[in-house]
Structures are given as C-alpha cells and as structure tokens.
Amino acid sequence: MSKVYRTELTPLSFLERSAIVWPDKTAILYGDREIDYAEMAAHATRLGHALTASGIGEGDRVAYLCPNTPEMLIAHFAVPLVSAVLVAINTRLSADEIRTILDHSGATMLVGDTELLGTLSPIVSDLATVTEIVAIEEVGSDPGFATTPYADLLARGTDDPLPWRVDDEERTISINYTSGTTGQPKGVMYTHRGAYLNALGEIIHSRHTLDSVYLWTLPMFHCNGWCTTWGITAIGGTHVCLRQVDPAVIWSLIDTKGVTHLNAAPTVLIGLANDPAAHPFPQRLTITTAGAPPSPTIIETMEGLGANIVHVYGLTETYGPHTVCELQPGVGDMNVSERANFLSRQGVSYIIADPTRVVDDEMNDVPRDAETLGEVVMRGNNVMKGYFADPDTTHEAFRGGKFHSGDVAVWHPDSYIDLRDRSKDIVISGGENISTIEVERAIASHPAVLECAVVAVPHERWGERPKAFVVLKDGQDTTEADIIEHVRGQLAHFKAPDAVDIIGVLPKTSTGKIQKYVLREKEWAGYERRIN
C-alpha cells in the first residue's frame, strides 16, 4: 500500500495545483495568444493522451526542436505526464549534430517548429529511431517530410484527466544534451525529484511570486530553462514566451506586459543595454544571469535602469544554476564597482543543493585563500542522474563520489567560489558550450591544414569566442575566411572561430603536447581571469 505521508516529488504537481488555484489566470502570453492555467493543463493532458495513442510509453524519449513557444513549454508537462522523457534540442545546432542527438537518445518522435524543421532535410531520411515527425506550423511551413501536423497529433488525445503523479521520483524526466569537451554530445538525465527541488530553488533565489511575469529570454532547451519552466508554473506566475532574442522585441514586452523577471546570459543584457529602445524599466525587473560573470559595466547599466541582478552559476549537469552569489548585509550600501566585484563571484550553493567544494587533484579541499586554484565539484539532489546510455562517461564524471565540473576556481575566505579558468576544452560563447576539440577536428579536415589548436579568447559581446591557430601543410595555401567557411559547413555556425591565425609552428611540450595555455596567455593579457 502506498504511504499516506509520501508523494513522489514531481513538477507535474505544480501544474495540477496552478490549474486548480488559478484556472483563469494567464499562464502564457505569446503574441496575441493568452493561455490560462486551465487551458495549459488541458493542453498538456490532451497531448499526454495523444503521445500514448501514438505509441509513446514509459521511459520513451520524445524530442522537441522548437523555440520558446507555448508548445515547447507545455511539452515540459505533457511528456513526463505519461512517464516519457523530454529531449529538448538546442535549436542552434547543425543538422548533423541534431541527427547525432536524435539517434543517441533513441527518440521515436520528433516534434519540430516549421521554422527550424526545414534545416533537417539533409538528414531526415537517415534517422535511426525517429518514426514520426510532427510539425508545429507557425512560421515557415511543413518542409514536406513531416508526417503529422501538430493538430492531428493532438486530435489523437482525449480530455480525460491523467494523474499528475509519477511512480518513482528518481524516474528520468528529461535528457538535455551538452556538447562536452570532445564534441560528442552527452545526454544529461534529470529526475523528477531534482527538477522539483531546483524549481523551488529558482522561486526562492529569484524571489518569484504570484505576480511574476517572466520573459523567456533563456532558451528552454538549456537545462529546461533552468527548471523555470516548472518553477514559474509552480508559483502561478505568467510565462511570456518569445520566439527570438531580439532586443527591440524584449523592450517592447517589458514595457507592455509588465515583465518582472528574466534569465539571461550577460551577452543578452549587453544587447538590451545597447539597443536604441533602452530606457528605465517601467517596473522593478529581476535579472538572473549566468554563463559568465556580469561585468561592473553591465551591472551598473542594468541597475541604473532599475534592475536587480542575481548572479548564478551551474552547468547542464546541475539542472542549470547550482550556486548563487547570495547578498550579504551591506552589499546594498556598496558603490557600484564594489558591488560588481562582489556580484561577479559565483557564490555559494543553492538552498536545495549540497555545499559546493573546490578541490585539488586528490579531492581535498583547497585552502579558502582566494588564491589556490582547484576544481569545482558538486553532489546531491541538484546533480544529474548520469549521462544517458553512457556509463563510462558517467563514471568518469562522478569519480570520487562527486560531479566534476571541469571549472577551475579559487575559494574565498567567506566560502564564495570564484571561477578563474576551465580545465575542460570548452569555450562558452553567449551561454553556449563550444568544444574546442570539435572545432579543431573540423579545421583539421581542411585539406591544407597540417595541425591546429583552438582556444577561447575574450569577447566583449559574447563573453568568449573560439580562435584558431593553424599550421599549413608544406606547399599548401589557404585563407582565414576559407577555413572559417569550411568549419561552418560542418558545425553550427556559432561554433566557427571568429579568427584564424596561420602560423609556422604551434608551441609544444618536449613530449609533443600542444601548450594551449601559451596561446591563451597572449590573448588574455590584462584579464584577471581566463574565462569571461
């Protein structure tokens, strides 16, 4: 018999509750569409039935390729409602990269927005497991290969209530692919329990209330929108969906929809601040930012316009945010540069997470001296269940009983962590991971290239961008533009280097290992950190 005092934790219960408490309150605003909580729950229920009728069963993966539309949001409830697993794919990836994810996840259904589906033409005939492609037609049109219009999918469902419950809170609710260091995507598994707890954490740390009007500047395919898909629904706030991160549109929505909260990488804030429409926010706006430390300039600018900045840090493997730069008494009285300096630190663990540690190679805590470098490691309910179908990589990531972030930090005497470098070969550009190894592989496939190395270099707008150093084969010739074009033919365009230096020789150790740090040091002269 089930225990009267125990219900398995699941964010499904949040939509159940909000549909009971605020059936007529606006759950989603999107252009002219207004969807209330009763309608949102009804849509999720109907879609859940439709998935079952389409052969989707317990644990099956359903892939989505959509911008931040109401349908993408509702899938966060409909798919787990039938104990299936949501795979929300990064819309900026190339067709080949998306194929890799579809095949690896074993998804049998792909639901895609017609603005994006067309890019898959080269690969759709060649998918290992997808048997049905559903097209949500709003911008663009069905590219011809989609088997099912979204309305037809929904028509397979019914309105019979489904229980907003899960039989085991450690069941996988979603898989979020992250490129990792090698470029081979890794499928990060979230549990219902972890998603539930992180959603409550987002409410508490971004101070959401019933009055929250949350603008979807953060892609939902990033860590399920840092679990805010579930959190805003829990608190009964309003989701303002957004197809594209366009500063002019964002300003217009802030002005006309009463936006109170948004999450975004600093690069989005820079775009906002520098838009011609920039002006003081008509209401208090809380901006939760991650992906790079916010600069004093952007903090000053945003605070000047009437924003509160909350700085958080985490990885796909930690449900998005894992630490927050908690305020201390007196921070409000600091001048802006002192405050920016304070806020630029990644901080301390979320209320729902175990303490974050900075450790040496033997997994011992480094001294809290603000100087000694160590790796940031995490464990507990805010750490992924593991990488899907990849026990070796999971085992490696969890070595010593902790999740290894690959981020290098110092530990301040007050216990706040402060990222300084990255042991992983990753460039984080505008909040997106780019594997340097993957870019190197693409460059090396150019017939004129002998060898190459890619490093992150600081960039005012994007935080970091990849830069390549290339040695050509004897007698070969090519140009920077040609190499960039070559990479763009293979990878998502944002992964192509901004600059390519063709040089005579790469710096190497005596054993022949390329010394990337030598290349990096020159590029980062004048910067305190080696991440941005």
Next chain:
Amino acid sequence: MSKVYRTELTPLSFLERSAIVWPDKTAILYGDREIDYAEMAAHATRLGHALTASGIGEGDRVAYLCPNTPEMLIAHFAVPLVSAVLVAINTRLSADEIRTILDHSGATMLVGDTELLGTLSPIVSDLATVTEIVAIEEVGSDPGFATTPYADLLARGTDDPLPWRVDDEERTISINYTSGTTGQPKGVMYTHRGAYLNALGEIIHSRHTLDSVYLWTLPMFHCNGWCTTWGITAIGGTHVCLRQVDPAVIWSLIDTKGVTHLNAAPTVLIGLANDPAAHPFPQRLTITTAGAPPSPTIIETMEGLGANIVHVYGLTETYGPHTVCELQPGVGDMNVSERANFLSRQGVSYIIADPTRVVDDEMNDVPRDAETLGEVVMRGNNVMKGYFADPDTTHEAFRGGKFHSGDVAVWHPDSYIDLRDRSKDIVISGGENISTIEVERAIASHPAVLECAVVAVPHERWGERPKAFVVLKDGQDTTEADIIEHVRGQLAHFKAPDAVDIIGVLPKTSTGKIQKYVLREKEWAGYERRIN
C-alpha cells in the same frame, strides 16, 4: 555506494548552509543576546556531541519544556543532528499532562527552563523513563530536582564537526503531542523530508527573504513553530526569540528590531491591536495567521497599521499549515470587507502538499457548491508519518488512504475550502486544542455531578472557549465556580470551562446519546459557522 545525485532531505542542511554563507549575520536576537549563524551552528554541534556523550542514541527521544528561547530553537537542530527525536512539550499543560507525554514518548532526557520546571515537582519522582533532567536557568531557579545544569550538559560536548545529514529522509525528526478528541495525547511524528519541504513552503508562502526578521509569537512547541524554526534558518533570516506573548513587548520589538514577519493566531493580533502601544508598523509586516479565520475587523485593523495578512490552515498532523488562502488577481482592489470575506477561507494546498479534498462518508468528493458539508482530508509529504507507538489510532486516522482532519468544510466553486464545523470533539481556544471529552471527564469526577456535556462557544478574544452543561445528582448541590475550580485542579487552566450551566436534563437521542449540537446551536445563534 551512495548516489552522487541524491542527498536525503533534511532541514539540518539549512543550518549548515547558513553558517557557511552568513557566519556573522545575526541568527537569533533575544534580549541582549545576539547569536550569529556560526555560533548557532557551533552550539548545535556541541549540544549534539553532549547528547551522544549523555547516552542519547539514534531514535531516542529528548523532551524540551521551554518557552521560545534560543536554546529551544537550537534544539531543533542539535537533537536531530545525532539522529535523535525532539519532543517539544506544550508549556501550558499541567504537570500530570506533561508526565503522560514524557512517559508515552519514552524520553530519557528532559531539558527544561527553570521558569517552568518547578511546576513538575509533584511528578518528577514518578517518571517512567526520564533519567536526566537538565535545567536552563534564566528566569526562576533550579527547583532542586534537576540533575544537570545546561552548562554542564554542554561541557560534555566537543566542537568537532558533525555531518548535517541523515541516513534516511523518512527518519523521525520530532514528535509533537496533540490532545486529540479523547484527551489522551497522541504523538505526531514528523520526518526529516516532511520538515524540509514544509520549511520551504513557509518560505514561499510567507515570502521570506534574507531580510526577514521573524518574531517568535508562535510557540515552537506548536508543530515545531510550523517548521519556521527550520525555514527562517534556511533563508538566513533573523529569529527574534520571545519568552512571553506580551503585546507591549511585541510592539517594542517591532519598533526596535525591524520585525518583518510573525505567525500568530488571531487572538494574538487582537491583543496587539488593542494594546495602548498600538500604532502604524514602522516597516511592512507580514502576519501569517491560523487557528481561526481572521475576522474582517482584525484584518481591517492590521492592514490599516501596515500589515499583509496571510491566512493558512492545518493541524499538528500536517506539520502546521497545509492550506493557504492564495491571493487572486483583483483581491488587492477589493474593499476591506470583501477582502476579509475572501481571506477568511482556508484556501488551497501549499505548493509542497497534495491537493486538499472535502469528502463525504464514502470518501467521495462533495460538490464544489459552497453548501455541501464534508470532511477535510489530506495526504502526501505534508502529512505526519503517524502517531508514535499508536498503530491503531494511526490506522484509524489514515483510513481510506487519507488523513482525516475531523474538520468539516464546504468546497467553493473556485476550489477553496471553507471550514464550517468540527466533527471532532475539540475546542480551539487561542490556537490551543482542548478535548471536550477530557474536560467532561474532569467535571464528571466531581462528587456532585451526575452527567455533563462540554461544547465550544464563540469568544471574541480566544475564538472559542469550552462551556459546560451539567446535571447534578439527586440531592446534591454545587456552584459554577466550584466546578471550574475542580477542573483547574486536574487539567491545564486554559482547559477549564469559562461557564457552567447547571441544568435539569441534557438533550438526548432516543438511544440515549447526548445531542451536543442542540446545546451548540443556541450558543452559536447569529454565527454563520460553528467554529471561530
């Protein structure tokens, strides 16, 4: 091997975190004492070790008889820190009642404040399991029978770190005794998991932040202070401890300590509003109230002074609050009587609780027509684990897979519950449960009494008070005052009836069952509800 992605939920982690993040921030204010978070955690650690050194092991019960002092608060962490179980005893009970609880819980240690310990003189020689009595001397002095001064207990401890973890989140963290209908106290068991989740619920629903200054007007022995002992600690707020609920002292603390939040039964608010010191609050004050629906008058008065009212409802068996009268768009624009009418409803389940239901005798939902009466039932993570050492009563309370509150409500079309009556023989006076059966038993022991019945009658200050109807034996004579005095000799004084009507005959059914509702109806003429 333990899972990297799972940590057992426990509120212990909240003190661990706050001591890391805000070591120097004031955790507790109490008179001239200021205790920061590092000191609070150190005190809990030392006390934990001291308990172990005193023979307290896993699952052992440690009883506390204390007002809302720092020591009572710290026990909420120190006792579970060594996997023991906290039994915080209602300080208003009589010596005999306290003996019953001590014996039933099997506590081996009693920690008591010397202001209260003295009342136990008649029973200390006669306790079944308590082998050590620790005296916290601040007001009054050691009555002579205490075996250990608190400082001596602490001296047995060390400062070695203890893990802020529990091996099983369903382990019992505390037992809270409630008098129930028969007067036989029932020990309500809370789990670490439930306490953790309810604490997050209190943060979210009372909108606590790092800046919360929380005044302890609610006794910690009531549901561990509705889990706010753990919640305020989690958010890094400041606990303002309070020995006695004295309106003048409360006003002074609100004025001088920047109090932002307090929890209290409406009766405490009435006391505050009618104190000569009453004046507009110097800062926004959030008052979370339960125990009786707040009246329009008190809502208007408190809002006029600058308070936000949050109305919650629950029972000891639901970790304190289980429902909240969630606001709806437009409530802010209502006039005060409309708003008071809205806010007087008990509302909807907490974000961390399963939906609350109102059911008929066959456990079917009653219509949501605001008219049909039914019993309020609950289940899920916010329901107790069961009654300690009382499987029969637990089984009865959990019949049909739900916890039976014994409270009778209507269900509004908007799904808010609205209490109307009580099927249990309980009077709730100033937030305290009084069993009518227990009072009847005390009255019946008077030599002149033939039979009697006790019912709740409405009371402006206390919400409800017990009133007795008594039939005397032939030829016997006694007075109202004599009967009241007789009861006060046996039970806690607040349980004695305010009024005793000596009458010729009690109304009965044809089978001889006393018709309490007949007695009640007359007393409640003009009231919409039969609870207050």
